[in-house]
Amino acid sequence: MSPVSITLSVVAAIVIIKLWTGDYLARKKGLPVDKPLPGATPAPLWLIGLGALVSIAIVGLETLGEYMLGVSGEQSTISIFFLAAMISAGIVEELIFRGFLVVENRGRAALLASVVGFSMVFALIHGHLLLTPENNPDGGYALTLAAAPLWWTFILFVNSLWWYALRLMPANPNRSLLPCFAGHIASNVAVFCVKYAQGFVG
Numbered sequence: 176m177s178p179v180s181i182t183l184s185v186v187a188a189i190v191i192i193k194l195w196t197g198d199y200l201a202r203k204k205g206l207p208v209d210k211p212l213p214g215a216t217p218a219p220l221w222l223i224g225l226g227a228l229v230s231i232a233i234v235g236l237e238t239l240g241e242y243m244l245g246v247s248g249e250q251s252t253i254s255i256f257f258l259a260a261m262i263s264a265g266i267v268e269e270l271i272f273r274g275f276l277v278v279e280n281r282g283r284a285a286l287l288a289s290v291v292g293f294s295m296v297f298a299l300i301h302g303h304l305l306l307t308p309e310n311n312p313d314g315g316y317a318l319t320l321a322a323a324p325l326w327w328t329f330i331l332f333v334n335s336l337w338w339y340a341l342r343l344m345p346a347n348p349n350r351s352l353l354p355c356f357a358g359h360i361a362s363n364v365a366v367f368c369v370k371y372a373q374g375f376v377g
Contacts, residue, residue, distance in 0.1 A: 181260045188263035191270055195352075213274035214342065214352025226341045226358035233337065234365040237330045246323035250370065252377045258367050265360035272297050272335065273342045273355045286343070294335035303327045334362060 176184075191212075198215035201208045241247040278289035303324040306317045341347060341354040370376050
């Protein structure tokens, strides 16, 4: 990502945090809020911690899979400033997917279908299965089904399912996004730490 893209993602996350926190604090005080942002409600502290811990464990599974598949070296090198964008993504993407992109009040089947469907979208839009002209020997964009991109896409799908589960499970009766924020940010920070340890942070 360019410095401009990183800056824009951080600004977007700051705006969302400000609006979301305002709704959260108002509702916590019992004040009426007109069209509050999704999930601007409290959650049990243990669930927030669980969201982070399981997300980190999934990163461990991802890293183990990379070594077993022999693709641990097929990673992109990122700058240290990219961490800001990764943390911002944990806010922006959660509000969009686990906040807005949920089909509720239309039955269990519709809810589950939306979770699986939007999780597939979440995994695919990260673009691991798309070769760009820069890394495609034939030039142009092309679909790739190589081991590494398939594995990373699968892990993104698993992550999404877990973060949807955090929002929708009975232990989170207020449908708070706090466990989702914690899980996604913890996952992205863990990915950064693994990359740093492997020498992919330049």
